[in-house]
Amino acid sequence: MDGRDLVHSMKAVGSAGAAQGFRTVRAAWRRRRADATGLPSRGVERARVPGAVREAEPGPGGGLLRFGRSELRILVTVNGAVFWGWDGAGPEPSYALAGQCPEPDPRAVLEPDKDGGWRVVAERVTVVVSRHGGIEVQTPGGVLLRRDLPPRWWEPVEGGPARWMQRSEVPADARFFGLGGRASGPRLRDGVYRLWNTDPGGSFGPGDDPLYVTMPVQLVVADAATHLVFHDTSWDGTVTLREGEEGAGSGHDRAGTSELRMEGGALRCWVMVGTPARVLMAWAALTGAPALPPAWALGHQHARWGFGSEREVRRIVSGYQERGLPLDAVHLDIDHLDGHQVFTVDRDRFPKLPGLAEDLRRDGVRLVSIVDPAVKAAPGNAVYDSGTVEDAFVRDASGRVVRGVVWPGEAVFPDFTHARVRAWWGRRYEERLAEGFSGFWHDMNEPTSFAAFGETTLPRSARHALEGRGGDHREAHNVYALCMARAAYEGLRELTPGQRPFVFSRSGWAGMQRYGGTWSGDVGTGWPGLRASLSLVLGLGLCGVPYSGPDVGGYDGSPSPELFLRWFQLGAYLPLFRTHASLRAGRREPWEFGPEVLEHARVALVERRRLLPYFMTLAHLARRTGAPYVRPLWWHAPEDRGLRECEDAFLLGDALLVAPVLEPGADRRAVQLPRGRWYDTVTGRAYEGPGQVLVDAPLSRIPVLARAGSVLPVRGADGGVELEVWAPARGRTGMGLMVADAGDGWEEPETERYVSRWEGRRVVVGREGEDGVGEPSHPVRVRGLAEGERQM
Numbered sequence: 001m002d003g004r005d006l007v008h009s010m011k012a013v014g015s016a017g018a019a020q021g022f023r024t025v026r027a028a029w030r031r032r033r034a035d036a037t038g039l040p041s042r043g044v045e046r047a048r049v050p051g052a053v054r055e056a057e058p059g060p061g062g063g064l065l066r067f068g069r070s071e072l073r074i075l076v077t078v079n080g081a082v083f084w085g086w087d088g089a090g091p092e093p094s095y096a097l098a099g100q101c102p103e104p105d106p107r108a109v110l111e112p113d114k115d116g117g118w119r120v121v122a123e124r125v126t127v128v129v130s131r132h133g134g135i136e137v138q139t140p141g142g143v144l145l146r147r148d149l150p151p152r153w154w155e156p157v158e159g160g161p162a163r164w165m166q167r168s169e170v171p172a173d174a175r176f177f178g179l180g181g182r183a184s185g186p187r188l189r190d191g192v193y194r195l196w197n198t199d200p201g202g203s204f205g206p207g208d209d210p211l212y213v214t215m216p217v218q219l220v221v222a223d224a225a226t227h228l229v230f231h232d233t234s235w236d237g238t239v240t241l242r243e244g245e246e247g248a249g250s251g252h253d254r255a256g257t258s259e260l261r262m263e264g265g266a267l268r269c270w271v272m273v274g275t276p277a278r279v280l281m282a283w284a285a286l287t288g289a290p291a292l293p294p295a296w297a298l299g300h301q302h303a304r305w306g307f308g309s310e311r312e313v314r315r316i317v318s319g320y321q322e323r324g325l326p327l328d329a330v331h332l333d334i335d336h337l338d339g340h341q342v343f344t345v346d347r348d349r350f351p352k353l354p355g356l357a358e359d360l361r362r363d364g365v366r367l368v369s370i371v372d373p374a375v376k377a378a379p380g381n382a383v384y385d386s387g388t389v390e391d392a393f394v395r396d397a398s399g400r401v402v403r404g405v406v407w408p409g410e411a412v413f414p415d416f417t418h419a420r421v422r423a424w425w426g427r428r429y430e431e432r433l434a435e436g437f438s439g440f441w442h443d444m445n446e447p448t449s450f451a452a453f454g455e456t457t458l459p460r461s462a463r464h465a466l467e468g469r470g471g472d473h474r475e476a477h478n479v480y481a482l483c484m485a486r487a488a489y490e491g492l493r494e495l496t497p498g499q500r501p502f503v504f505s506r507s508g509w510a511g512m513q514r515y516g517g518t519w520s521g522d523v524g525t526g527w528p529g530l531r532a533s534l535s536l537v538l539g540l541g542l543c544g545v546p547y548s549g550p551d552v553g554g555y556d557g558s559p560s561p562e563l564f565l566r567w568f569q570l571g572a573y574l575p576l577f578r579t580h581a582s583l584r585a586g587r588r589e590p591w592e593f594g595p596e597v598l599e600h601a602r603v604a605l606v607e608r609r610r611l612l613p614y615f616m617t618l619a620h621l622a623r624r625t626g627a628p629y630v631r632p633l634w635w636h637a638p639e640d641r642g643l644r645e646c647e648d649a650f651l652l653g654d655a656l657l658v659a660p661v662l663e664p665g666a667d668r669r670a671v672q673l674p675r676g677r678w679y680d681t682v683t684g685r686a687y688e689g690p691g692q693v694l695v696d697a698p699l700s701r702i703p704v705l706a707r708a709g710s711v712l713p714v715r716g717a718d719g720g721v722e723l724e725v726w727a728p729a730r731g732r733t734g735m736g737l738m739v740a741d742a743g744d745g746w747e748e749p750e751t752e753r754y755v756s757r758w759e760g761r762r763v764v765v766g767r768e769g770e771d772g773v774g775e776p777s778h779p780v781r782v783r784g785l786a787e788g789e790r791q792m
Contacts, residue, residue: 020450023405028451030403031459038397038461038472045154045163050086050133053116061104062120067133076108077101080124081282084135085268086151093467094232095479096510098288125273137271143224146170147255151267161264161474166231168260172244172253174222175644177542177632179239180215181518183208186538186632187647188241195237195262197478197507199448199456203524203556206532212446212507212521214478217543218258219279221638227273228283230510233265234478264474276542276635277627283544284626288514290546291489292623294744296366297439297502298615299328300572300605303368303580304588308335309349310356317365319589325602326609330360331368331441331580340407341376343383343431357436366438368502371429373413373445373484374406383428387414392421394462397472402462404449413447413458416483417476418465425484426491433495439502440488445481446507481507485515500744504547504576517547519576525554525585530567531648531662537574538650541628547619549576558586561593562664562699565600569702570660572604573652575615575629600700613713613721613738618653620739620749629653637674640690646672655710655726655736656681659695659703669697677708677729679784686784708784709734711754711765716779723776725756725765727784733757738778752777 051068062074073090075083079102083091091101108122116131121140128136133150147169155162176188179195183206194210204211216231216239237260244256272282284290302320307313313330320327336353338344345353357367375383375393387393393412394402401412415421432440448456457477464476485505492501503516512518520536523529533550540548552571553559559567568590571577579588586592590601618629631651634643649659649671657678659671673689680687680695681704687693695703706712709728713736716722721740728734734756741749753768754776763782766773 020405020409021452023409024450025452027403027405027449028453031449031451031454034396034402034459035461038459040156040158040160042156042160044157046157048153048155049150053118053129053131053133056110056112056118058110059104060106061108063110065118065129070133072129072133074110074120074127074129075101076105076120076122076125076127078103078105079282079285080105080122080272080274081286082120082122082125082127082137082271082273083268084127085266087267089266089268091232091268093469095234095482096230096232096287098286098511098514102286125271137227137273139225139273144171145222145225145227145273146220146229146271148269153267161235163264164262164267166260166267168229168258169255170220170244170258171222171224172246172255173641174220174244174256176241176243176256176258177219177221178215178217178228178539180217180540180543181211181213181520181536181548182539183211183523183532183535185535185647186542187644190242191240193239193241195239195478197446197481197509199444199446200522201456203522203529203554204532205524205526205528206535213509213512213518213540213545215510215543216260217510219276219542221276221634221644223639225273226276226279226638227271228279230270230283231260231262232268232270232510233262234475234509235263235265236474236477237262276638277625280542280544280626280628282626284513287511287544289623290513290544290626291503291516292500292619293517293547294438294500294502295612295616295742296328296364296744298575298612298619299577300326300608301329301331301368301576301578302327302588303331303333303441303578305333305581306335306583307332310352313356316589317360317363319591321363323591323598323602325590326605327365329366329368329439331370331578333370334372334407335583336369339376341381341383342372342374342408343428345435354434354436361436361438367436368439368441369432369435369437370441370443371432371488372406372443373416373447373480374404374408374411374449375414376408377401377403377410377412384412387412387424390421390424392418392424394458394464394473396459397461397463402458404458405451406444406449411449413449414484415464416480416487417467419467421465422483422487422490425487426494429488429491430495440492442481442484442488442503442505442507445484445505446477447480479509481505482509482512482515485512489515498745500746508545510543513545513547517576518545519548519578520550522555522582523550525557525559525563527563527662527664529554530563530570533567534570534650534660534662535647537630538632538647541630542632544626546622546628546630547575549574549578551578551580553579553581553588554585555580556582556585560664561597564588564593565597565699566661566702568601569604570658572608573656573658573660573704575619577608596699603700610715611712612715613740614653614655616741617713617737617739620741620751621653621737633657633672633674640674642672642690643674655707655712657705657707659697659705661697661702667696667698668694669703671695671703671705673705678705679708679726680704681706684784706783707734708732709756711736711738711756713738713740713778721778723754723765723778723780725763725780725782727763727782728756728758730758
């Protein structure tokens with residue numbers, strides 16, 4: 001056990017509490033014994049490289065290259081994505097892909113290249129393979145974007161999965177993003193990043209890695225183009241990154257490097273090239289469109305571990321109502337369960353839960369339930385008894401059901417990698433629906449099992465179905481939460497076919513956006529935790545997960561009034577806007593921090609409510625295009641190196657630039673502006689980009705700037721939709737989109753496209769249609785006009 005595992009284990013024991021202490025010691029020994037007997041020894045290994053190319057077999061979209069000791073399959077699909085797999089690996093089966101592999105591009109042809117190599121030329125990319133198995137990804141003009149050196153495998157002589165290593169080079173100016181939820185991002189500096197979903201066992205900060213959502217997905221941004229690379233294996237591994245340097249040493253550039261080391265699984269890779277928007281669209285086409293949240297899930301949500309009773313929930317909701325604060329959902333943590341057992345209710349604390357849910361819903365407030373995967377291992381527990389009959393639980397190598405320790409005590413774990421088990425688990429949500437819950441919050445699903453030492457998860461030797469292929473936890477661990485989310489999402493589609501499910505999950509993997517979103521997990525209370533919150537949301541969005549957000553205020557501790565307010569102001573502009581705290585933490589209701597904070601928080605809540613039509617539009621656009629709601633400043637200008645370095649501000653869609661205050665005592669802050677004119681949305685002052693400006697950031701607000709020409713759908717004073725138009729610069733035009741959806745059904749509302757332009761001294765706004773530009777469908781309010789100028 002290394003020092004990192006020891007730290008995680010000690011945190012887990014502390015989280016579990018003294019009553020669980022003996023169980024965690026026993027569980028740790030049980031896990032160690034299971035792996036000692038259930039995992040084969042690697043023994044002597046032999047190294048292997050591909051060798052020299054011997055022959056080529058062209059095929060649709062690419063072909064097959066046979067080397068002396070391996071073979072390489074290359075495929076370019078119709079949407080421009082490139083796949084390659086070694087040792088006979090194909091695109092399927094895959095937990096990441098939304099369905100079948102896209103069709104090959106018939107125009108992409110495998111042809112001989114110089115020096116005995118081969119290449120595939122496609123419309124958006126050229127792939128060049130050297131005679132010894134190196135792979136280059138180039139732009140159509142021949143500019144190098146990525147060079148993969150020949151891979152290396154280490155194979156046990158007595159058989160078993162091979163470890164492998166892939167070292168890659170990128171241009172000196174390139175910068176790395178992605179790899180799932182990383183607290184130190186969104187830009188990933190030099191270092192080692194682990195690919196193993198991990199519960200840190202308590203609150204975390206920017207220096208903690210890995211966390212709950214890890215993915216072998218890198219977004220690499222360089223002057224020539226952006227590319228996304230995905231190594232489709234769910235095994236444990238590490239990525240070592242080193243940024244390049246231009247003019248290093250004797251004046252020559254030093255390439256950036258990425259070294260991926262995996263403990264098993266196939267070596268197969270996808271690459272997508274283009275602008276950030278095009279790359280994320282191709283990624284969504286491959287791995288699935290993001291789930292569309294119901295409209296209410298884009299409002300403000302309040303949670304706490306420790307509400308304790310129906311009476312306390314009613315008190316909190318009344319506190320919001322009495323103070324005129326918008327509230328859309330309340331989340332119930334494990335203290336509402338009977339002995340922390342999943343799919344139960346503590347009837348002493350919540351004697352009439354359906355009635356509570358009905359009362360809250362009449363006031364526009366939904367109830368959301370926590371759901372953990374661990375099932376208390378006790379006859380008489382309905383879920384345990386049902387799962388035993390179904391043979392639903394993970395077993396060890398000798399055939400015994402694996403037991404761990406989680407909040408309810410001794411627990412067993414469903415094998416979500418089996419379709420039959422997913423269907424069984426999905427039906428369990430009928431009980432939650434009957435209790436009045438409208439949404440579901442998956443926790444502890446890395447999966448976590450408390451242990452006094454060693455890893456806090458299932459034995460690596462635990463057996464899983466893996467869709468009938470069979471395997472162990474080394475392969476299943478990282479996709480466990482993804483499969484649990486799938487079980488819930490598909491079960492809810494069956495149980496409530498007319499409603500969009502609302503599911504968000506602490507852990508997950510590539511493709512998790514198909515079933516919902518995620519949140520930060522137990523981010524530490526402090527200014528570093530606030531900064532980490534933004535990093536996580538930005539990084540996850542660049543991995544194709546657009547719906548996420550932090551525990552506003554931090555999970556533990558008691559934030560100062562200033563820290564809470566700055567966190568709350570940031571949260572108001574993030575997709576998942578949720579306050580949450582642990583059992584032992586301070587309160588998170590806005591009125592608990594004094595009258596000044598309350599009034600400033602009210603402004604943030606009212607503004608979030610006003611922007612809900614814009615958030616709903618961004619949700620639909622994310623589903624249709626893969627573009628995240630929250631985008632880095634370089635989204636439209638990745639070649640702007642100044643924007644690439646900016647990590648303390650973001651774009652909300654195309655129209656707004658949000659610059660949160662991430663340091664104590666600040667009442668002004670520098671903001672890096674992309675090209676164009678930007679308006680301070682409070683003062684109306686105009687700034688010209690590109691460049692850096694100093695803007696006011698009083699305690700009452702964080703800077704938010706609107707792009708000139710933008711047309712934003714917002715909620716008007718009468719509750720209807722209004723178009724807020726920011727005057728374009730003279731001689732220029734602007735635009736905006738709106739998708740009208742105020743419900744939670746499956747209708748496909750049309751996308752309304754609006755354009756803004758100057759006519760003389762007036763700003764004119766029109767709606768584009770098949771018959772040209774017509775009158776807007778909603779009232780228009782133009783902002784950013786100088787004296788004497790008018791709107792029309």
